[in-house]
Amino acid sequence: MAIDLDEQYGQTPLDLDEKAGLIPEHLTIKGDLNDWEQENLLPAVRWLKRVRSPDVLSEGFCRELHQQMFGKTWSGAGTFRKSDKNIGCDRTQVAVRLNGLFGNTRWWVDNATFPPDEIAARFHRDLVWIHPFPNGNRHSRMMADALLRRMGQAAFSWGSGGDLVAANEVRARYLAALRAADQGDYQLLLAFVRS
Template sequence: MAIDLDEQDGQTPLDPDELAGLIPTHLTTKGELNDWEQENILQAVQWARRQRKVNVLSEEFCRNLHKKMFDQTWSWAGTFRKSDKNIGCDWTQVSVKLRNLFDNTRWWVDNGTFPPDEIAARFHRELVWIHPFPNGNGRHTRMMADALLRSMKQEPFSWGGGGTLVKADNARSDYLTALRAADKGDYGLLLVFVRSTA
């Protein structure tokens, strides 16, 4: 199967072993793959909303959510990456970095270190930086942030009203600009973006 994956700004390239894990062999373009993944993700959204009294800040939930999002698309769904990428920590440190992030975030929540939106935005940015999986990290980390907000009895983010933020458009560009500012410690743009609708 030959699929044309023309990566755009902010996307992580897949290596040949990861590409070999594609389950639907009839897909030939990035657009077809995005559509297929989105159908898979819609089922995961329903699953995530049904979860009650789940520990969002756990490796188990993190893996399970990714698996539910991509289990009909990638054979490695829910499995941490096994190679370094153009973003993220060393792949051998993913579990350690996640544990630290979950512990830090739990402390922020328990101690009211930041307002709920800022906790979720910081959590999201850190999780993007860790980049636990070979593919789907942006979509996964946004769903993780929304699950964290729900666990704090808050409304999920609107994410700029940009839908999936997969296609190269103004919403995706604004999102990446906000993330890059947060990488430098300025969360202002990200906090505005996550609650904006256009």
């Protein structure tokens, strides 16, 4: 089977489901959508730096951060997903699972159950598993970084800032680390987030 090099490099056309809720109508391929989303993350990073003492472990902050990240891209930014995906809990359980995660994470922080990096890595993995938004991994990474800052720690480097959206070696290492964490082994994830 021949590999379509255009599709390999982000030229795959967006399907109707992917276009639903998309604000910029000029975007027609995945590569352009990824680039657009990446450009629009910078204002969210600036917003995070201006927010004073946010309650990172709250549904309100979780939704607002997603809105800040994707509000110029998706009409449903900040709104929990309305369909089930190949990853994540049942869509009807998102709010309940998030509340449980926030409570567990507060306990970990308050009781120093794990070192700060491990708290943030576990938080990230669990947030990815809940998958509250259709496009959630970048949001989950930014939430983990916000949690680290709230604990007085430096944000993760996430594989030295490599592209975690495109199919590449850095993304493959990230996904392998998440899969290992799914099985209870956080060593790969802890190494990756500070690499």
